[in-house]
Amino acid sequence: MMGASPGAWLRDLRSEARSRFDAMEWPTAELEDWRRTRLGGIDLSSFVPEAPGDEEARCAGGGEPAASAGFIRFSEGRCAEVSIAARWAELGVCLSGLASVPAERRGAVESLLRAALAGSGDRVAVWHFAELFQGAFLFVPPGLRIEEPFYADFEEGGRFAASQVAVILGEGARATLISHRSGPGGKAILSDARSDFLLEAGSSLRLFELQSLEADSLGFHSVGARLGEGSSFDRLGVDLGGGVSRTRVECALAGRGSDARLDGVYYCGSGQSVDAGAALRHLAPGATSRATYKGAAAGGGNAVFQGLIEVAEGASGTDAFLSNRNLLLGPGARIDSLPTLKIGNDDVRCSHGSATGRLGEEELFYLRSRGFSAAEAKETLVLGFFEDILGRAPDAFREAALEGIRRRLAEAA
Amino acid sequence: MAGHLIIKGLEAGIAGKDILAGVDLEVRAGEIHALMGPNGSGKSTLANVLMGNPAYEVRGGEVLLEGEDFLALDPSERALRGLFLAFQYPVEIPGVTVGKFLKRAIELRSPPGGMSVSAYIKDLRAAMDFMEMDQAFINRYLNQGFSGGEKKRMEVLQMIMLKPSLAILDETDSGLDIDALRLVADGVNRLRGPGFGALVITHYRRILERIVPDFVHVMYKGRIAVSGGKELVETLEAKGYDWIRERYGIEEEANEGSLVST
Numbered sequence: 047m048m049g050a051s052p053g054a055w056l057r058d059l060r061s062e063a064r065s066r067f068d069a070m071e072w073p074t075a076e077l078e079d080w081r082r083t084r085l086g087g088i089d090l091s092s093f094v095p096e097a098p099g100d101e102e103a104r105c106a107g108g109g110e111p112a113a114s115a116g117f118i119r120f121s122e123g124r125c126a127e128v129s130i131a132a133r134w135a136e137l138g139v140c141l142s143g144l145a146s147v148p149a150e151r152r153g154a155v156e157s158l159l160r161a162a163l164a165g166s167g168d169r170v171a172v173w174h175f176a177e178l179f180q181g182a183f184l185f186v187p188p189g190l191r192i193e194e195p196f197y198a199d200f201e202e203g204g205r206f207a208a209s210q211v212a213v214i215l216g217e218g219a220r221a222t223l224i225s226h227r228s229g230p231g232g233k234a235i236l237s238d239a240r241s242d243f244l245l246e247a248g249s250s251l252r253l254f255e256l257q258s259l260e261a262d263s264l265g266f267h268s269v270g271a272r273l274g275e276g277s278s279f280d281r282l283g284v285d286l287g288g289g290v291s292r293t294r295v296e297c298a299l300a301g302r303g304s305d306a307r308l309d310g311v312y313y314c315g316s317g318q319s320v321d322a323g324a325a326l327r328h329l330a331p332g333a334t335s336r337a338t339y340k341g342a343a344a345g346g347g348n349a350v351f352q353g354l355i356e357v358a359e360g361a362s363g364t365d366a367f368l369s370n371r372n373l374l375l376g377p378g379a380r381i382d383s384l385p386t387l388k389i390g391n392d393d394v395r396c397s398h399g400s401a402t403g404r405l406g407e408e409e410l411f412y413l414r415s416r417g418f419s420a421a422e423a424k425e426t427l428v429l430g431f432f433e434d435i436l437g438r439a440p441d442a443f444r445e446a447a448l449e450g451i452r453r454r455l456a457e458a459a
Numbered sequence: 460m461a462g463h464l465i466i467k468g469l470e471a472g473i474a475g476k477d478i479l480a481g482v483d484l485e486v487r488a489g490e491i492h493a494l495m496g497p498n499g500s501g502k503s504t505l506a507n508v509l510m511g512n513p514a515y516e517v518r519g520g521e522v523l524l525e526g527e528d529f530l531a532l533d534p535s536e537r538a539l540r541g542l543f544l545a546f547q548y549p550v551e552i553p554g555v556t557v558g559k560f561l562k563r564a565i566e567l568r569s570p571p572g573g574m575s576v577s578a579y580i581k582d583l584r585a586a587m588d589f590m591e592m593d594q595a596f597i598n599r600y601l602n603q604g605f606s607g608g609e610k611k612r613m614e615v616l617q618m619i620m621l622k623p624s625l626a627i628l629d630e631t632d633s634g635l636d637i638d639a640l641r642l643v644a645d646g647v648n649r650l651r652g653p654g655f656g657a658l659v660i661t662h663y664r665r666i667l668e669r670i671v672p673d674f675v676h677v678m679y680k681g682r683i684a685v686s687g688g689k690e691l692v693e694t695l696e697a698k699g700y701d702w703i704r705e706r707y708g709i710e711e712e713a714n715e716g717s718l719v720s721t
């Protein structure tokens with residue numbers, strides 16, 4: 047606006063983040079939130095970003111896959127393709143790269159990301175903004191209900207990738223977003239990603255995020271969602287990759303009667319470590335939340351799930367449930383489950399449950415007695431373990447997640 | 460002939476405990492054998508050892524199927540060679556639907572690329588009708604939340620679909636209502652023929668009135684104590700196991716006596 051170049055706000059955001067970044071130290075195990083992320087001896091500063099610049103593909107209509115509302119693809123940090131179905135573009139739906147956000151939406155996306163930067167408390171999180179050149183932006187105007195999904199694909203490259211998804215749903219709008227972040231094999235990269243969501247009153251978002259980086263990479267992902275009155279946020283996140291994988295989902299149930307459903311699946315191969323975290327913050331009365339996380343670790347894999355339900359003083363009538371189930375698949379596999387409740391109000395229904403176990407010998411034998419090889423019996427039970435969560439995802443997403451788990455199980459065998 | 464099973468001097472146990480103490484049994488192709496015997500005598504142990512349950516340790520003896528050393532095979536190979544075990548207590552398999560599970564089990568028995576999905580679905584629907592099972596079961600997770608009787612019907616449904624050459628039914632008739640009992644018997648009788656033999660483990664005469672066995676065996680303390688024709692069922696019904704206990708108990712005491720004296 048006011049004659050500024052389309053990417054000026056993004057440049058300002060980066061330089062603000064850069065000065066914060068320069069003043070900070072790398073997180074260490076002394077930082078409570080990083081205590082269980084196994085950074086080991088990894089030198090984070092060796093992942094030198096190559097600024098992709100703000101050249102990006104402009105929206106073209108008609109290139110989106112069939113039965114989708116729109117599609118955006120990033121390759122090595124660059125927005126390579128954007129396409130949105132004409133019928134939705136005509137009604138004011140916007141899907142674009144960050145540097146091409148139309149003037150009338152710039153203020154909204156800027157404040158969404160500024161709030162996210164302000165809430166970033168460590169150097170890795172701030173780093174994302176210091177290197178944020180490109181990302182996917184989706185806006186759905188009030189009252190529009192779109193059933194077909196939008197797709198966002200990130201094929202990470204380079205040494206360092208700061209992928210971003212930003213979604214704003216107007217009042218009463220409805221949308222589905224399917225996002226996939228993958229990395230190149232044979233090359234260690236650091237993916238420092240973020241997804242931010244602003245849901246206005248009565249809006250509803252179904253979100254499917256799959257991370258399938260290679261085992262030699264580092265995958266960090268922060269997810270922030272702010273829920274308006276009566277809005278509904280339904281996320282299924284699948285984390286399959288990275289030598290070190292760390293995900294933080296921050297869900298603020300800020301509006302009365304809002305509803306969040308957070309489902310998560312993580313798989314941790316031998317020598318990998320996964321640190322999955324989800325926080326549901328009930329800030330307003332009458333909101334409901336359900337979080338179901340399931341994980342599996344191969345022998346020599348190490349994972350931790352940290353879940354938090356926090357109920358603010360004024361959030362009466364809160365109804366929240368957090369569940370975490372884990373499977374240990376081999377000797378030396380370890381998964382710690384750390385659910386926490388912080389309740390500042392008496393009028394609430396909050397509970398959590400967690401369990402960690404191994405595959406049942408009897409179940410394995412049952413399948414083998416029907417002709418399944420030992421490896422296939424194991425695979426069938428592991429996939430079956432995740433089925434209640436993955437079964438509710440769209441077919442293509444579910445298949446991609448299952449395929450990723452299958453591949454990793456075969457690698458472990 | 461397919462399904463010819465020979466068990467010689469089979470000794471096996473679990474968790475350091477000896478259970479099978481030298482089982483001898485031959486089931487020729489197409490024969491139906493009933494295996495009876497008191498609780499804890501080792502019937503399920505025999506069934507599990509034959510199927511290759513790794514929880515059990517085989518300590519001696521041999522098992523041949525069509526002359527091949529069966530004990531050397533993995534459970535899945537035993538299954539693919541035609542052995543089927545209907546479990547006394549079928550376990551729940553969460554997240555795996557009946558339809559998907561059976562499709563894969565049949566695919567494993569078909570030549571590569573040789574399975575017809577439409578024929579499979581047709582066969583499955585027909586088999587479910589035969590077993591008087593609701594088609595909705597196809598999309599349910601295998602055995603999860605099934606009633607005891609439904610689990611048993613599911614075992615028989617699998618048997619019908621997988622067409623084994625030798626089936627072991629471990630108390631498939633226990634806990635069944637009268638209709639289900641008839642279905643189980645009908646299921647076995649439907650497969651009965653030169654290419655299908657069965658070892659029917661049971662405590663009750665009523666199933667053996669419907670699946671008339673060619674031979675009846677009584678297991679007692681890990682051995683086949685008595686074998687005979689179907690008239691043995693009547694004898695057991697009339698006399699109970701005490702009669703065997705007496706006969707066997709005496710031999711046992713004699714054995715123990717001789718041990719003490721050495």
Ligand SMILES: Nc1ncnc2c1ncn2[C@@H]1O[C@H](COP(=O)(O)OP(=O)(O)OP(=O)(O)O)[C@@H](O)[C@H]1O
Nearest residue numbers: 473474476478496497498499500501502503504505
């Ligand atoms: N895991 C185990 N650990 C120790 N003992 C076991 C174990 N499993 C079975 N047994 C014992 O082995 C013996 C034989 O058991 P099995 O299940 O074969 O008997 P069964 O003849 O099938 O009895 P039923 O008619 O009650 O089904 C029993 O004494 C049982 O308690």
Ligand SMILES: [Mg+2]
Nearest residue numbers: 502503504547
């Ligand atoms: Mg038994």
